[in-house]
Amino acid sequence: xxxxxxxxxxxxxxxxxxxxxxxxxxxxxxxxxxxxxxxxxxxxxxxxxxxxxxxxxxxxxxxxxxxxxxxxxxxxxxxxxxxxxxxxxxxxxxxxxxxxxxxxxxxxxxxxxxxxxxxxxxxxx
Amino acid sequence: xxxxxxxxxxxxxxxxxxxxxxxxxxxxxxxxxxxxxxxxxxxxxxxxxxxxxxxxxxxxxxxxxxxxxxxxxxxxxxxxxxxxxxxxxxxxxxxxxxxxxxxxxxxxxxxxxxxxxxxxxxxxx
Numbered sequence: 037x038x039x040x041x042x043x044x045x046x047x048x049x050x051x052x053x054x055x056x057x058x059x060x061x062x063x064x065x066x067x068x069x070x071x072x073x074x075x076x077x078x079x080x081x082x083x084x085x086x087x088x089x090x091x092x093x094x095x096x097x098x099x100x101x102x103x104x105x106x107x108x109x110x111x112x113x114x115x116x117x118x119x120x121x122x123x124x125x126x127x128x129x130x131x132x133x134x135x136x137x138x139x140x141x142x143x144x145x146x147x148x149x150x151x152x153x154x155x156x157x158x159x160x161x
Numbered sequence: 162x163x164x165x166x167x168x169x170x171x172x173x174x175x176x177x178x179x180x181x182x183x184x185x186x187x188x189x190x191x192x193x194x195x196x197x198x199x200x201x202x203x204x205x206x207x208x209x210x211x212x213x214x215x216x217x218x219x220x221x222x223x224x225x226x227x228x229x230x231x232x233x234x235x236x237x238x239x240x241x242x243x244x245x246x247x248x249x250x251x252x253x254x255x256x257x258x259x260x261x262x263x264x265x266x267x268x269x270x271x272x273x274x275x276x277x278x279x280x281x282x283x284x285x286x
Contacts, residue, residue: 038266038270053178053190055187060185060186062178062180062243065178109262109264109265110262111189111190111261137236139235140234140235141232144163
């Protein structure tokens, strides 16, 4: 039986890298505590612990952009996850981009390297 | 000028997802504080903050498996990085696997889904 090590962070979370199933693209990173982990396994939909709002968070509960779990990977230290998902709505980022990683670091600047998929004003009302 | 937000974790770190340049594969996740960030930018080699050893860590300092930075991405909240790297030695994981994520979570079990690239006993002496 495999066990995730939720003891490394004081708030009982581990980071989950979210990777898109068909493209392999890294969409975002969020945090999972034991409650979110259990809900994710039960529902097949990605749940996280919101560190800012200090509450369980079903990704897509506001935007409708749910993440459907296809596979889960665990690392050598059992303290980091990859959620391989199908991303509803074609965008993971609350700023309207496909991926939260829409900017390159170039010298001292952050350079946007893709277009928005949606306007956040249309989605978060 | 872009600024990484190093204030979210008490130890001044942000997570860095490490992605292989040619394959797009996620190799590992490690933590970067301001010192590691500056060293990474200066040297072009991935540096991290070891949370267990509480010291700056040049990836590959023991194994020789240095990670050469090709690109860096930053997320919407400026508190997570992707280091896109060329991985010397063909393996990122100290357990001898190409990726630290060499196991799938299948029901209650962790299932190894790839072969070792090296035997750790031959590399860490």
